[in-house]
Amino acid sequence: MxxxxxxxxxxxxxxxxxxxxxxxxxxxxxxxxxxxxxxxxxxxxxxxxxxxxxxxxxxxxxxxxxxxxxxxxxxxxxxxxxxxxxxxxxxxxxxxxxxxxxxxxxxxxxxxxxxxxxxxxxxxxxxxxxxxxxxxxxxxxxxxxxxxxxxxxWAMPILVDYVRGRVNTENVTVVSPDAGRIRVAEQWAAKLGGGPLAFVHKTRDIHRPNQAVANRVVGEVEGRDCVLVDDLIDTGGTIAEAVRVLLHQGANSVIVAATHGVLSDPASQRLAECGASEVVVTDTLPIPPEKRFAQLKVLSIxxxxxxxxxxxxxxxxxxxxxxxxx
Structure with a gap:
């Protein structure tokens, strides 16, 4: 039985x-x-x-x-x-x-x-x-x-344990993709040594789903190793643009960490080409071989x-x- x-x-x-x-x-x-x-x-x-x-x-x-x-x-x-x-x-x-x-x-x-x-x-x-x-x-x-x-x-402990081994915790800035998720970024920062926080100021049109524009970064990112955290990545447009803005404003590197890899097309291509050194997700959702790319790391939930x-x-x-x- x-x-x-x-x-x-x-x-x-x-x-x-x-x-x-x-x-x-x-x-x-x-x-x-x-x-x-x-x-x-x-x-x-x-x-x-x-x-x-x-x-x-x-x-x-x-x-x-x-x-x-x-x-x-x-x-x-x-x-x-x-x-x-x-x-x-x-x-x-x-x-x-x-x-x-x-x-x-x-x-x-x-x-x-x-x-x-x-x-x-x-x-x-x-x-x-x-x-x-x-x-x-x-x-x-x-x-x-x-x-x-x-x-x-919460998948945060799993993600944090992995990311901690990939960054210099004395030079980390945790970045929220928008102001609404700052609380999550604060929790991440506390677990990574209490470094500074930043967030990406973006605008979103409620009439157009899956579209947002990253405008600028609020916070200290120049010369820093940034960890960009979110709960999910769908089409990848917001995250990819946020990575580009961070690098443009002088970030040394950017690791993306999210729990759910929805990865609706064309997310994989966007993430592979945005400049992130690594994109870390869990396997709460299946990610077929055709959606995987070199920078992707999938952790077991x-x-x-x-x-x-x-x-x-x-x-x-x-x-x-x-x-x-x-």
């Missing part, structure tokens, strides 16, 4: 959608469990069919699915998996969304717009999820959209997800993974 069995017949089962099987396999390896055998396929009209090949009755089920392109298909597949688990009489369902689809649509900018991030949370609750788990939400307040516990995991799953399963503290406190 698949899963971890503890005292009192408590059992953990790991379910994976089809979006990112490599990540699911790595999480299963960290947990020392097998993924529940699942039949999943698409009908000719695009409808998704799912069936689990063994009993999951009474288990604590963790359903892992990365919301990558085609994002609507994979969200729907995960919702159907949650519904199937609920109808199979599992004890508790945790939906794991390493990258939360629609997270950027977390508020209304203009009238008659949706708040799609809230809708996604409502869909998972309706399907039967008792708990959500995600990594580096675009806006932390998205946790409040779900009517139940939400485990908000599987150990973090596995530790969080164990804490939830054992009724422990997920927060203790980050601050050392229960």
């Amino acid at each position: 698949t899963g971890i069995t503890t005292y009192g017949e408590k059992r953990l089962v790991l379910i994976s959608g089809r979006a990112h099987p490599e990540l699911a396999a790595n999480v299963a390896s960290e947990l020392d469990v097998e993924i529940v055998p699942t039949t999943a396929y698409d009908f000719a009209n695009g409808e998704v069919y799912v069936r689990f090949a063994e009993s999951v009755r009474g288990a604590d089920a963790f359903v892992l699915q990365s919301h990558t392109a085609p994002i609507n298909q994979w969200i729907m597949e995960q919702l159907i998996m949650v519904d199937a688990l609920k109808r199979a009489s599992v004890k508790q369902i945790t939906a794991i969304l390493p990258f939360y689809g629609y997270a950027r649509q977390d508020k209304k900018h203009r009238g008659r717009e949706p708040i799609s991030a809230r809708l996604v949370a409502d869909l998972f609750k309706t399907a039967g999820a008792d708990r959500l788990m995600s990594v580096d939400l675009h806006a932390a307040q998205t946790q409040g959209f779900f009517d139940g516990p939400v485990d908000h995991l 599987a150990p973090l997800l596995a530790r969080a799953i164990r804490e939830v399963f054992d009724d422990g503290s997920v927060t203790s993974l980050f601050d050392g406190n229960a």
Whole structure:
């Protein structure tokens, strides 16, 4: 029987959608469990069919699915998996969304717009999820959209540990790609030795998605090794332009660090040509060979997800993974 069995017949089962099987396999390896055998396929009209090949009755089920392109298909597949688990009489369902689809649509900018991030949370609750788990939400307040516990995991320790070994911490300036993410940059700076901060002043047209213009840098970057940090990289235009502005204003080097490598075309080309010495992301989303480039470094998020799953399963503290406190 698949899963971890503890005292009192408590059992953990790991379910994976089809979006990112490599990540699911790595999480299963960290947990020392097998993924529940699942039949999943698409009908000719695009409808998704799912069936689990063994009993999951009474288990604590963790359903892992990365919301990558085609994002609507994979969200729907995960919702159907949650519904199937609920109808199979599992004890508790945790939906794991390493990258939360629609997270950027977390508020209304203009009238008659949706708040799609809230809708996604409502869909998972309706399907039967008792708990959500995600990594580096675009806006932390998205946790409040779900009517139940939400485990908000941070990839920063993984990224910081890697970047620390690539820079001279006495000459680092941490740079935010915009003023709105200065708080994250402050946390990075504290972990890298307390160096100065800077941010890129940019303008964005809300009528034109995925487009922003980096105008100038506010802060000390001349002669410094800069670490440009963000939660995600989509088309790469904002980040690539920010790297160019930093180098133009005298930065010695620029490392880009982000949790989610969405890398919609033409991001890979832009990042490869922008002048960054390295672009560091995690594998919350699959990055196929054709989107990889020489400067790209992909770090595994599987150990973090596995530790969080164990804490939830054992009724422990997920927060203790980050601050050392229960």
